[in-house]
Amino acid sequence: MALKDVERLAKEHTFDDLKWISGNDVVVKQWVRFSCELKCSTYGTKPICPPHVPSIPECERFFEEYDHIMIIRIHKKAHHRDDDKTVFKALDENIMALEKRLFFEGYYKVMALPATICTRCEVCGITPESCNHMALARPTPEALGVDVFETVRRIGYPIDVLRDYNQTMNRYVFMLVA
Numbered sequence: 001m002a003l004k005d006v007e008r009l010a011k012e013h014t015f016d017d018l019k020w021i022s023g024n025d026v027v028v029k030q031w032v033r034f035s036c037e038l039k040c041s042t043y044g045t046k047p048i049c050p051p052h053v054p055s056i057p058e059c060e061r062f063f064e065e066y067d068h069i070m071i072i073r074i075h076k077k078a079h080h081r082d083d084d085k086t087v088f089k090a091l092d093e094n095i096m097a098l099e100k101r102l103f104f105e106g107y108y109k110v111m112a113l114p115a116t117i118c119t120r121c122e123v124c125g126i127t128p129e130s131c132n133h134m135a136l137a138r139p140t141p142e143a144l145g146v147d148v149f150e151t152v153r154r155i156g157y158p159i160d161v162l163r164d165y166n167q168t169m170n171r172y173v174f175m176l177v178a
């Protein structure tokens with residue numbers, strides 16, 4: 001299957017704002033991990049967030065193994081972080097449906113990195129051993145050390161720190177395809 005056919009499938013799942021990069025174009029930085037550890041209120045409370053994820057050098061090696069990564073832009077009106085579950089539930093299910101479809105098309109290494117942390121369960125299991133749906137839970141790019149701002153700006157996509165809820169937020173799904 002050619003990349004244009006992958007794009008066609010993505011568009012069938014309503015993802016029509018996308019660009020391709022390679023794994024070498026993904027900017028992975030230690031500061032992102034430190035932000036998780038030192039600034040994020042959910043640090044240590046999700047099975048697919050630090051500290052339950054690979055080291056930064058391992059993350060770098062992981063991305064380098066992919067020649068094709070589809071960056072999917074999601075733009076919506078800004079909302080409070082507490083409303084992520086409501087806003088992103090259907091979107092996340094759609095992302096995972098696309099990942100599954102690509103897997104059965106022969107892309108056996110496909111992996112989706114969603115635009116927000118997993119909110120599948122009412123009460124999160126907190127550790128990988130206690131995750132209720134480990135087969136469906138995926139880390140965000142940030143959880144794997146990706147500087148999303150730098151990565152998407154290099155390919156001309158917009159992303160900004162938002163100052164009020166009237167602004168439009170730009171979030172990005174990374175679909176690793178191989």
Ligand code: SF4
Pocket residue numbers: 046047048118119120121123124125126130131132133134136137
């Ligand atoms: S599937 Fe449930 S338990 Fe696992 S990370 Fe998501 S919310 Fe937490």
